[in-house]
Amino acid sequence: MIRSQIVGCGAYLPKRIITNDEMTRIVDTTDEWIVARTGIRQRHIAADGEFTSDLAIEAAERTLASAGVEANEIDLIVLATATPDNTFPATAVKVQARLGITRGAAFDVQAVCSGFVYALAVADNFIRCGQVGTALVIGAETFSRILDWKDRSTCVLFGDGAGAVLLRAVETDVPNGARCVLSTHLHSDGRQHDLLFVDGGPSSTQTVGQLRMSGRDVFRHAVGLLSGAVDEALAANGLSADDIDWLVPHQANKRIIDAMARKLKVSTDKMICTIDRHANTSAASIPLALAEAAGDGRIRPGQLVVIEGMGGGFTWASAAIRW
Numbered sequence: 001m002i003r004s005q006i007v008g009c010g011a012y013l014p015k016r017i018i019t020n021d022e023m024t025r026i027v028d029t030t031d032e033w034i035v036a037r038t039g040i041r042q043r044h045i046a047a048d049g050e051f052t053s054d055l056a057i058e059a060a061e062r063t064l065a066s067a068g069v070e071a072n073e074i075d076l077i078v079l080a081t082a083t084p085d086n087t088f089p090a091t092a093v094k095v096q097a098r099l100g101i102t103r104g105a106a107f108d109v110q111a112v113c114s115g116f117v118y119a120l121a122v123a124d125n126f127i128r129c130g131q132v133g134t135a136l137v138i139g140a141e142t143f144s145r146i147l148d149w150k151d152r153s154t155c156v157l158f159g160d161g162a163g164a165v166l167l168r169a170v171e172t173d174v175p176n177g178a179r180c181v182l183s184t185h186l187h188s189d190g191r192q193h194d195l196l197f198v199d200g201g202p203s204s205t206q207t208v209g210q211l212r213m214s215g216r217d218v219f220r221h222a223v224g225l226l227s228g229a230v231d232e233a234l235a236a237n238g239l240s241a242d243d244i245d246w247l248v249p250h251q252a253n254k255r256i257i258d259a260m261a262r263k264l265k266v267s268t269d270k271m272i273c274t275i276d277r278h279a280n281t282s283a284a285s286i287p288l289a290l291a292e293a294a295g296d297g298r299i300r301p302g303q304l305v306v307i308e309g310m311g312g313g314f315t316w317a318s319a320a321i322r323w
């Protein structure tokens with residue numbers, strides 16, 4: 001059977017850092033409040049004129065370099081974003097052009113903070129059914145552009161960034177033993193739309209709009225949905241929480257990550273946590289964390305990595321990966 005192996009990963013963060021102390025000059029907040037409620041200490045913010053596609057292309061080039069693969073070998077680009085450069089064409093197509101690729105397919109996936117897992121699932125399924133051999137999966141966001149910088153309850157939470165993984169088709173007859181994406185699990189429930197959404201769009205207001213969130217309600221749903229998705233990924237592969245080497249959660253809030261670790265009975269030593277430095281970068285947060293932990297040698301070949309995310313919609317999703 002054909003499966004997808006992760007053969008490279010990479011990430012990019014804009015140079016400009018805004019610390020919590022700087023946030024106190026923008027809204028009525030304190031470093032203590034932000035750290036205690038979220039674990040966030042700073043966030044990276046894209047420069048004027050620096051777009052989601054610019055962050056994505058940097059992450060893509062680093063990913064290709066880490067894999068030792070040429071851009072012209074890519075058959076498919078799936079880019080997860082809720083902050084595309086333009087309403088259309090897809091940001092993925094801009095990345096494709098800047099990589100010098102003129103064949104294959106490139107498109108965006110929109111599932112907000114679950115977007116990277118959704119994009120991974122799409123690419124994995126293209127590979128499993130034999131339609132493509134090499135797929136680039138990117139999560140890239142400039143959430144700073146859709147924040148209401150007067151709303152202290154949301155603007156302190158988010159940052160900009162991009163991360164990516166490169167998938168290659170491998171032939172294997174040991175589905176749960178081989179180094180590959182073992183399974184992906186996607187969910188959505190549109191009834192929760194009003195708890196987390198952007199109040200604009202081309203069809204509704206003809207404006208970009210700004211992020212609106214009922215943070216306490218999102219928090220209330222998050223731990224159960226996310227831990228359920230992790231349990232689902234483990235059960236699908238005949239594994240238990242003890243088998244997890246690394247849990248790489250979407251980085252929304254340190255308290256959500258810690259509560260999930262307690263519920264799943266996974267040691268916090270096994271959680272990859274970047275929220276303190278990156279804040280919530282939506283679809284970019286998981287590949288940013290993967291690139292950091294694979295790059296510094298924490299995630300090693302053969303280890304079991306479980307990723308999970310939840311975002312507006314609601315959407316929520318998980319994947320089990322034998323790295």
Ligand code: ACO
Nearest residue numbers: 029033037112113152153215216218219252253310311312
């Ligand atoms: N600084 C200081 N005080 C603040 C700030 C701030 N930045 N923001 C809110 N407060 C105040 C509120 O006004 C409120 O004051 P009041 O009691 O006088 O009314 C008080 O702090 C408590 O506010 P809550 O909203 O109840 O605070 P809570 O403990 O719930 O923390 C938070 C808020 C951090 C947003 C939390 O609810 C959370 O993280 N929720 C989950 C959000 C999340 O994960 N979002 C991402 C989902 S993924 C996606 O798709 C984008």
